[in-house]
Amino acid sequence: xxxxxxxxxxxxxxxxxxxxxxxxxxxxxxxxxxxxxxxxxxxxxxxxxxxxxxxxxxxxxxxxxxxxxxxxxxxxxxxxxxxxxxxxxxxxxxxxxxxxxxxxxxxxxx
Numbered sequence: 001x002x003x004x005x006x007x008x009x010x011x012x013x014x015x016x017x018x019x020x021x022x023x024x025x026x027x028x029x030x031x032x033x034x035x036x037x038x039x040x041x042x043x044x045x046x047x048x049x050x051x052x053x054x055x056x057x058x059x060x061x062x063x064x065x066x067x068x069x070x071x072x073x074x075x076x077x078x079x080x081x082x083x084x085x086x087x088x089x090x091x092x093x094x095x096x097x098x099x100x101x102x103x104x105x106x107x108x109x110x
Contacts, residue, residue, distance in 0.1 A: 011092060013053050014062075016043060018081065018089040021063060027076035028054065054079060062088045 020026065020034040031054070032045045057063050062085035070076040081089070 011095065013045065013049065014057065015089070015092040015096060016045070017050075017053060017057065018062065018085055018092060021079060021081045021085070022089065025078045025080040027068075027070055027078050029070075029076075031079065057085070060084070060088075 016035045016039070017031060019038060020031045023034070026034065028047065028050055032047075032050055035043055035045050054063065054065075058065055058079070061082060063079045064082050065077050065079050067075060068078050
């Protein structure tokens with residue numbers, strides 16, 4: 001069985017999270033809202049998908065976190081990109097450029 005569809009989906013979520021954080025630190029709900037905004041509502045990331053991905057990315061060293069107060073005065077965990085995260089964002093963006101190019105070539109050929 002090929003693991004590519006799973007890694008492709010994970011890579012998509014990683015790219016969206018990293019892209020969301022390029023503008024600055026955000027808590028989980030803010031990341032989810034930003035993803036929905038930048039994808040024009042195409043992707044809605046629920047906590048059950050977002051938080052495992054964020055925790056994995058934190059373990060990878062791509063993001064860091066700290067506790068703070070949200071806009072409604074609740075305690076929230078905020079996330080920010082690290083230097084390694086910026087490099088990963090570049091790598092993921094380049095990877096997606098190759099994927100979209102390949103798809104465009106396949107569509108042209110058909």
